[in-house]
Amino acid sequence: MWQLIQFLLFLLVAGCGIYLTVKVIYHRYSYIKLGKTAVLRKNLKERTMALLSQVFGQKKLLKDRKSGIMHVVMFYGFIILQFGALDIILRGLTGRHLPIPGFRYFQFLQELTVFLVLIAAAYAFYRRYGEKLKRLKRGWKPSLVIFFIFFLMLAVLFTLGFDHVRMGEEASPYAPISSLIVLAFSGIPENSAAVLYYAAWWAHLLILLSFALYIPQSKHFHLITAPINIFLHRTDPAGKLRSIDLDDEEAESFGVGRIEDFERTQLLDLYACVECGRCTNMCPAAATGKVLSPMHLITKMRDHLTEKGSAVTSKSPWIPNLDAGIGAHVLRSKPDPNGTWPMAKMSEEAAAQATPGTGGVSEPVSDTDPAGFLHRPVTDIEPTITWHKFSWGKTTDKDIKDVNLIGDVITEDEIWSCTTCRNCEDQCPVGNEHVDKIIDLRRYLVLTEGKVPQEGQRAMQNIERQGNPWGMSRNDRSKWMEGLRVPTVRENPDFDYLFFIGSMGSYDNRSIKVTRSFVRLLNEAGVNFAVLGNEEKGSGDTPRRLGNEFLFQQLCKENIAVFEKYHVRKIVTACPHTFNAFKNEYPEFGLKAEVLHHTQLLEQLVMEGRLKPRHFVKERITYHDSCYLGRYNGVFDSPRNILRAIPGAELVEMKRSRENAMCCGAGGGRMWMEEGAGKRVNLARTEQALEVRPTVISSACPYCLTMLSDGTKMKGVEESVKTKDIAELLAESVFGPV
Known part of the structure; x- marks a missing residue:
């Protein structure tokens, strides 16, 4: 009779728990369906490999070795323990174990797994409250899952232990932990042992269902959504943005001005976020005191989607529905007009850590530095984290229908602070795409509302009128060629490579030196090349990253027409931004040409012996990875191989290099806009370079070169630490000192 009652109660409780869980999941699914339908490329093989490597291989999580190992233990521990949970439930209902071959070995594995999971949970608690990592949230909500795990593991052990006691079994080496319970409770009456067993069994079931x-x-919805999110990730190149159909006559707006304007896969990102803070920890904007935090960008939009979805679908997101009718989440405080709130509120602890000579900045606080942001560690995300903690919350003053995505949820300062470096996405263990969302928000501001920071607007107007961000005459584009043998496409119609210089290499005095060095090397190697001369225009990367999709598509189509006119088959450029646009974005509009970065071609020429570095360049060189060359396109080794081929050169790596390299601050159109908040990104990156005591900071990007040159000037070390492009260093070794 008892077994029947037990079974009926189990069906009732488990049925209610499963029903409520499915109901909550379905409600959130209905919120995601409010978004636009996403068009995905099939690429089943690539998607499957991503799922295997990132979900089962934990590839992204292991970028942080400590927390990665902790998560691996948790992940595989819970997979093993699901079989254990089934065994425990079956045992309590029927008195039988799962028919697992070698059950005693499984029993040992189960208890060992419980022990390891408890250690992992303890370490997770320590990381949050002992190490107090700034990227991790603290409080009862972020910590609740640790208590769930702890009590669930105890319930497993007590259920197993009291099962042994009630069955009169002795301690066993195959049950090392539950045997301790056997030893502690041996000799108690059989009825008492049965009562304790069923109490533990029901505790295990209730905790398991409550956890589910x-x-x-909660943020742990990622256990369900993350694998789906990773499988459905965009398989386009990392450097390719989604295009907009500007000819859509039915479109009421362009870009994203409402949460439902995002595609459904983008909304899935919001529920996949685990709030680990790795994205914010690597973000150059957050690290230098701007208001942008990629983690909070996602979580704020998630809260907004949940509340708006609940209102639109009339489906409550919570069980029980405790939040009914109490307002909506909004920003309760905004940064001041200069966006300096986070840096001004920098913690005293962070300021105290900035000790001269230990990697911090040694300049004293002065009248020109009232916030003290120079006198601090190289990077610090705490001010930004703190601002978001106190600025985001519930209000009863606004109904969710009156909450604007841009303004009430995401500020324009956040939108324009992004350098599009994609370090956030490279670190994200659940495959979230932050940059595309920010670009979509920018597109709405620019194309629909006509809002853009003044400097950015000026740059785009100049590009539209003169083909360059400064507004200099189109006819001056080829002035850099004076005194060099540089054939144009008209003079050399049978060229192999089109050297696309770009605006920086054509107009900027510092970048022109790189252009001329590269041309000398091409001539020395006997490369058959040509340039467009005054027919060249900008690639459109700057307008596109600033949200002006219309101007980008116009330039893209005009450039492709010119390439087709001159039968361009191969393009080489010294600008990673141009390289990325041509390689990853232009093919969608019809470009059919091989695209190389100048370091790739130079490496090839050195390896083939067509360029011979023979002169010693006795310098201690650290190389800065351009985001658009390295993280976007995986070109990490070509520049380094060139430097290693230079006799006398010593290559030293910064702490943050290759995939983890920090942005110089110029990407995403930020090259043409001033930084009004916090510490300058290029200054922070220069300080990171100076930590390895170089005599030369090298780069392979005209934007990076400019930013790092300015950084050395701000530090007052421009005489002792030079900034040079890879082409300049190679030219110095091939031709000798100038």
């Missing part, structure tokens, strides 16, 4: 119901209502 809690998961989709």
Whole structure:
């Protein structure tokens, strides 16, 4: 009779728990469906490999070795323990174990897994409250899952232990932990042992069902959504943005001005976020005191989607529905007009850590530095984290229908602070795409509302009128060629490579030196090349990253027409931004040409012996990875191989290099806009370079070169630490000192 009652109660409780869990998941699914339908490329093989490597291989999580190992233990521990949970439930209902071959070995594995999971949970608690990592949130909500795990593991052990006691079994080496319970409770009456067993069994079941119901209502929804998100990730190149159909006559707006304007896969990102803070920890904007935090960008939009979705679908997101009718999440405070709130509120602890000579900045606080942001560690995300903590919350003053995505949820300062470096996405263990969302928000501001920072607007107007961001005459584009043998496409119609110089290499005095060095090397190697001369225009990267999709597409189509006119088959450029646009974005509009970065071609020429570095360049060189060359396109080794081929050169790596390299601050159109908040990104990156005591900071990007040159000037070390492009260093070794 008892077994029947037990079974009926189990069906009732488990059925209610599963029903409520499915209901919560379905409600959030209905919110995601408010977004636009996403068009995905099939690429089943690539998607499957991503799922295997990132979900089962934990590839992204292991970028942080400590927390990665902790998560691996948790992940595989819970997979093993699901079989253990089934065994425990079956045992309590039927008195039988799962038919697992070698059950005693499984029993040992189960208890060992429980022990390891408890250690992992303890370490997770320590990381949050002992190490106090700035990227991790603290409080009862972020910590609730640790208590769930702790009590669930105890319930497993007590259920196993009291099962042994009630069955009169002795301690066993195959049950090392539950045997301790056997030893402690041996000799108690059989009825008492049965009562304790069923109490533990029901505790295990209730905690398990409560945990399952809690998961989709918390950040731990990623346990369900992350694998789906990773499988459905965009398989386009990292450097390719989504295009807009500007000819759509039915479109009421362009870009994203409402949460439902995002595609459904983008909204799935919001529920996949685990709030680990790795994205914010690597973000150059957050690290230098701007208001942008990629993690909070996602979580704020998630809160907004949940509340708006609940209002639109009339489906409550919570069980029980405790939040009914109490307002909506909005920004309760905004940064001042200069966006300096986070840096001005920098913690005293962070300021105290900035000790001269230890990697911090040694300049004293002065009248020109009232916030003290120079006198601090090289980077610090705490001010930004703190601002978001106190600025985001519930209000009863606004109904969710009156909350604007841009303004009430995401500020324009956040939108324009992004350098599009994609370090956030490279670090994200659940495949979230932050940059595309920011660009979509920019597109709405620019194309629909006509809003853009003044400097950015000026740059785009100049590009539209004169083909360059400064507004200099189109006819001056080829002035850099004076005194060099540089054939144009008209003079050399049978060229192999079109050297696309770009605006920086054509007009900027510092970048022109790089252009001329590269041309000398091409001539020395006997490369058959040509340039467009005054027919060249900008690639459109700057307008596109600033949100002006119309201007980008116009330039793109005009450039492709010119390339087709001159039968261009191969393009080489010294600008990673141009390289990325031509390689990843132009093919969608019809470009059919091989695209190389100048370091790739130079490496090839050196390896083939067509360029011979023979003169010693006795310098200690650290190389700065351009985001658009390295993280976007995987070109990490070509520049380094060139430097290693230079006799006398010593290559030293910064702490943040290759995939983890920090942005110089110029990407995403930021090259043409002033930084009004916090510390300058290029200054922070220069300080990171100076930590390895170089005599030369090298780069392979005209934007990076400019930013790092300015950084050395701000530090007052421009005489002792030079900034040079890879082409300049190679030219110095091939031709000798100038």
